[in-house]
Amino acid sequence: MRIRLARSPRIGPVTFHEALQHFGSAQRAAADLPVVPDSQIAREEASLARAGGQFVVLGDPAYPPALAALPDAPPLLSAVGNLALLGRPTVAVVGARDASLAGCRLAGDLSAALGGAGFAIASGLARGIDTAAHRAALTSGTVAVLAGGVDQIYPLQNSRLYAEIARNGLLLSETPWGTPPVARCFPRRNRIVSGLSAGVVVIEAAARSGSLITAHRAAEQGREVFVAPGSPADPRYEGSNTLIRDGAILLRDIKDILSVLGGSHCPAQPLGKPSRKPAGSVAAKVLAALGSVPTAVDELVRRCQVSAAVLAEVLLALELEGRLERHRGNRVSLI
Template sequence: MFDGPHAPELSPAERRARLRLARSARIGPVLFHHALQHFGSARRACAEVAAAPEAEIAREEANLRRAGGQFLVIGDRAYPQALAAIPDAPPVLSAIGDLGLLARPALAMVGAREASLAGCRLAAELASGIGAAGFVVASGLARGIDAAAHSAALATGTVAVLAGGIDQIYPLQNARLHADIARGGLLLSEMPWGIPPVARSFPRRNRIVSGLSSGVVVIEAAARSGSMITARLAAEQGRDVFVLPGSPADPHYDGSNSLIHDGAILVRHANDILRALERPAIASQPLGESGRKRAEPGVAKVLAALGSVPTAVDELVRRCQVSAAAMAEVLLALELEGRLERHRGNRVSLI
């Protein structure tokens, strides 16, 4: 509606009016778009509503520019095309980093905050494969699966969408990753500068993550989780939903497995996604299967060290004298075979 490669540039006056309208009290994305349709322009709308004062916009813009960022207003040529097409597209985005990433195809990756080591390993492998195929990896900069995907995709391109203002680092443990993405990827937020994230901000953030993307990849989603919200939003936006399956006995995968049951695309490796999106395949082996071959020499050691009593994964690594990566692959293979149970505190036992 607003964007396109041949769309005319917004006039400076209209662009400023859209910023003021978007930052007005009690005007969210849906009402913003209704106002544009009703009045024909943000300039006319601002004359009829209590629009945010120019001084407020100037302060926020100054803060953003000092951080090396800028506004993206819907209607700008740099505003991402896929996102502009959703009904509740954010009227304004704050951006810090490489705007060129928004011109490339993107895939979203989401999953558990309290992710297993194996889940994070799989997320990193998949993000690397997706990146090698030319996709930007989009996610929400949460801990767990999000962080693993962002970290693995830094070299090929990653976009992090924040639930609070673009200056708000959340969670604090991702402070370095936040800084790395600002330098080598792209940070985006629809929230004003200085606004901390609150519960209702996360679903709003999730619609942007999926809206930027051709599809959403779900890893380790519980039945009631933010990942399930993102998957639902993706389906409503007409995006494909891809899911890595897990053991039916593991509650961490209840949501993931239910998505597959309801028609989501089961993923074994990056090429499953690329084929679905009609993209060229990359040299790859199935996730889990490729690891199985490398992990086979360590399986006997792990089985000997495991029993019905939960054991810390770190202790298994020391006891079996294998790398953490090899241990993750062995445990994943056992889990997919239905022989392994996971417990709180990163502990595992044989079933």
């Protein structure tokens, strides 16, 4: 019933969560709200199955904990590929579509090195930086989040890369099968790219770009933002340099990422064997750092010295146990 509710017209992620909270269950919500028929869901599920994919519903064991902790977490994802990647610590690498050769080389080098340190690489399958990041992480693990349906290849020049990710990585989308990648879908896609990740790496972001949207959403979500600096005379770096001025972490090499997120001694796990930190010790740190006064999630990351993805998993567990309350501004407190 959650799938029917999630696919219903005028029920977006926030409305979905509010409906569950108000009615108590998807079954009760569906009784009072107009939801799509079973036949529509069956057709989409059959198309997804023929492509070797499946639905991942919020609350499923396979649903990524870091994403689940967001107030606007997508209630339903279509996935094609290796679902085990959703359990891996992840870093997003994003940047200009019209990237320079140097920018693409940096994206590839960082993605390969992060893959060797145990991280999956998330991006949006766009030209330029996204493409370079995905290609470099094909063997270690990469997640492509699509703006349209999971069957919609955009841009078409990445058709071969799309197929390689379907075989060796993971394709994700929150939009229904067959939905074209229209403009309004890209910002929603970007929040998933950052939401999956412990940190976001920005390479060559112009003043008005999707990469800046991803960086801003990452900051709102309590993720770390790492930015490669560039010449003030190059318009491809105008947004990047502004992010650094406004407090993002200046990125020189992979050590700047690993010093914040960890993983420098964490070898890449074979795909299908997620790497996780012991939950008990992390939970104890989080409980010791929390109190009745709301605390920012990014402050907890610093205090507890854990990645944002691991912290999100612990916070979700505490929330499900009824011990945690969420507040505006990505802050939490103990009940």
